[in-house]
Amino acid sequence: MAESAEWTRVGAGRFALDLLTASYRRHQFARHSHATFAIGVVTCGEEQFHYRGALRRAGVGSLAILEPGEPHDGMAGRPEGWAYRVLYPSAALLFDGHPEPTHFREPVVTDPRSVRLVRAAHEELTAGVDPLAGQSRLVWAFAAVIGRHGERRVAAGALRARDAAAVRKVDAIRDRLLADLRCAPSLRELAAGVELSQYHMIRVFREATGFPPHAWLVLERVCHARRLLAAGRTPAEVAGAVGFADQAHLTRWFKRVTGVTPAAFRKSVQDRGPRAGVESGA
Structure with a gap:
């Protein structure tokens, strides 16, 4: 698998959205975090990453959901590396029209329907041929991710x-x-x-x-x-x-x-x- 990566940006201002399409064999991401959510689907191979104190593995057919501010790294889980498509929505974009706050307890889930919707939205937005179709697919994808994997975060009491x-x-x-x-x-x-x-x-x-x-x-x-x-x-x-x-x-x-x-x-x-x-x- 040849290494390649391409970033795309759609929208503007508060509702800008970054997308990454990439394949890696030897690349290792330094430990970092994002200001946005990272929602990705692995299309080939397997990625592994440390997240919330454990080593996670995401292979073909799995959906990865990383929350803002959560430290993580990233590397190949198999010799052939991995390829993936990732959306980086802000909380405002992801939860638009949905109740907040929502917490994603599991960073890697197996859910063919959500994987299919996220990948379709990513492909449509990256192609940029039909913006309305891209918007629609994004709405469906986010609704599926929130509805099937989001949990209501219990409000904490007053801080000491x-x-x-x-x-x-x-x-x-x-x-x-x-x-x-x-x-x-x-x-x-x-x-x-x-x-x-x-x-x-x-x-x-x-x-x-x-x-x-x-x-x-x-x-x-x-x-x-x-x-x-x-x-x-x-x-x-x-x-x-x-x-x-x-x-x-x-x-x-x-x-x-x-x-x-x-x-x-x-x-x-x-x-x-x-x-x-x-x-x-x-």
Whole structure:
């Protein structure tokens, strides 16, 4: 199986949707998380990934549903590798017209009907020939995924005072890291800003996000790089804008997280162009 990957973006604004069509043999995704859901179907071979403390396997005929902010990696589960199609909907897009909050307890399920609907929606949207058909298939696919595999999340009680304080500290650390992607603060500065020791600050942040501050910042840089590349900026411009040492540094991390180089990502999105077809209500 030859390695290849292509990203496509449809819609715009709040209802933009990224799609990935890819096949891999040796590629290994670095541990990362997404700001959106990731809903994928394996079309060939098998992928395995660590998620919520366990090694998961997704083969042909299975549906993978990963929630936002959940750390995971990704690699081949068999020597021949794997191929898949993945949708990356925001919560607003996925749950439009459905009650929230919904939780997906099982990250990998066997469900031929949902697999068929998700794959059909992905293929229609990627082809871009009939936007209305793509919208319709997306609605049916999301309804099936939510209805057959979603669970109502039980609302938690009021946070204890110390929990609320920890949330505020984590938010403050995030804000400080994002204040200037090009110039990361030191651990001492981050810890002093929330009145914690450096060790305690790292532990609190990692418990909340799944990553230590430096790893979380790298992933945010990659996320911002994707947006700039999709907007037409060159990899060389983007590297400095988001805080990577140079283009080579950006390329190494970008491929580990997204499966493609910055140049390939920019080309696939720019060549195909943003597609109309994902609007409010779709």
